[in-house]
Amino acid sequence: MKSRIVFTLIMSLILAALLTSCSGSMTATSWPGYSVFEDKIFLSYQTGVFAINLNNGNLVWQYPEKAESRRNYYASPQVADGQVIVGDYLNTLHSLNLENGTEKWIYDTVNGRFISGVAVVKDTILASASDNYLYAFDLSGDVRWKFQTKAANWAKPASDGVAAYLPSMDHHLYAVDLKSGAELWQTDLGGAVVGGLELNGERLYVGTLSNELLAVDKKDGKVVWRFAADGAVWAIPILKEGVLYFADTASTIYALDAEAGTVRWRISEVGGPIVGSAGMMEKGLVFPTEDGKLVAVDFNGQRLWEKQINGKLYSSPVVAEGRIITGVNDGDAVLKAFDFNGSELWSFALPK
């Protein structure tokens, strides 16, 4: 009897330790979010926001001075009006001084995480949040309006200056009046949207987790065409000269005619699943794969080069000043920069 009790006690303690270690996953994780403005890259990752020199990968400033373990940043920072605007996973939107990273204002009366970066249109900040709302702020951080959806919002909103467009996890695409926040129309896309949408002329292009890419008329929300992909389409498609470029989790890269939704070319089995958008170079596109490959293809679907990186690639590469910047998960660096031939220029690891 005694040994059984001791055994149960020891096992319970082991279980407690195991579950507690499992609860490490309670700390939110995701892939790095970043954007480029002038000669700096603004990176959100884990407990901080970092300004990094685009030319050499050196740290310029970081925020906050003292990191909070529960406050994580993964949404892409957005620069507007001398501010770096970035949301965190502890329900707060921050505005930071562009030059030194000091805090200008915060908005913390939201009930959900900021998963994606904000969009700034004229003097309006559009921020989607996982508390089922799209928020519109002025540049001082005061709320102008908020618009409710049926589920969390992870995708980045877009705007043409008249309406705000928000694809939601609730399977719907919403158009909202930019001034008032009143709904203009909504369309059932048939699947959740994580990344965002490409806005061009009269069309909106959006990929869903139901393995589709759709073209939607921005006037009334009618679906113009839908294309069945091999896997889920997580990221925003890239439009160039009437052709949409995107990839899916089945590791297929597509080029579609944007007008008709027909396939121009496709490349299957590129590598691991692809959840990031393409980065656009002068002579082609570069896609990130989960198994750590950067795959460059030209606009005709011919492979240019591949670069194997130590780590996993989920974030969308950004191309600026002749450099490809890509975020890395589970590797020896968080950001890496390459030239257009795939040669590494620099890498950035989080300061210890």
Next chain:
Amino acid sequence: MWEAFISIFINVLLFIYQVVGNFGVAIILFTLLVRLVTHPLTVQQLKGASAMQDLQKDKRWIEIQAKYKNDREKLAQEQMALYKELGISPFSSCLPTLIQFPIIIGLYQAVIQALAATPIELFRLTKYVWGDFLNVGALIPLNSHFLWMDLSQPERLNLTFLPFGIPVLAIVVTVTTYIQSKMMSPAPSSGGQKDQAAMMSSMMNIYMPLLMGWLAWSLASGLALYFLASNLIGILQYALLGKLNWRNLLPQKKEVVAKASKK
């Protein structure tokens, strides 16, 4: 191997969710299913525990305890011989507990993975889901709300007139774990060695509920909901097998311990 194990859990859990449309109900039904599947192990555990209790009343057991009380090695040999002769395995009641461990951890991971709250977590979840079995596109987003709880977060009931949230689920888990462990403990009896066992048992009855309450307080409420459902189903299961000691809930035990201490 472990990934495949988690994958089964996730797909079964999501299948139940797909049918009932509520993640809290899905966790409760899943717990019931796990309890049904592991029911033969529970029966085996009870039989083993019962045999061990009977053994301690056996004349030969008492004799060898007295005879070899100063020779631990010989005592162990004699005990093993007696186990063998009576066909009792001293670990038969521990094995089901061991088997429950990966199930609890598997369920916890399934709940956490299924309640993916960030893009990378959602991506990992989609890799676990069997595409031919479940339609990921239709399933996502999962509704993680059950009653007042967000099952992906630790539970607190926020009332407007209170400046802090009340951890209702943690309290209920602590209470039900206490009731469960008290009702499932064997009836106390007198005797030197048994006094020690009774003392340890009563310590367990205090520490275990506190441990479970702390886990329910600090981890995702989806897991706390599993603990609660598991406790209640466990009590029901023992009741159906006629193994509940209702008397343990009454304050009789103190008298027995008091009497024993006078000896």
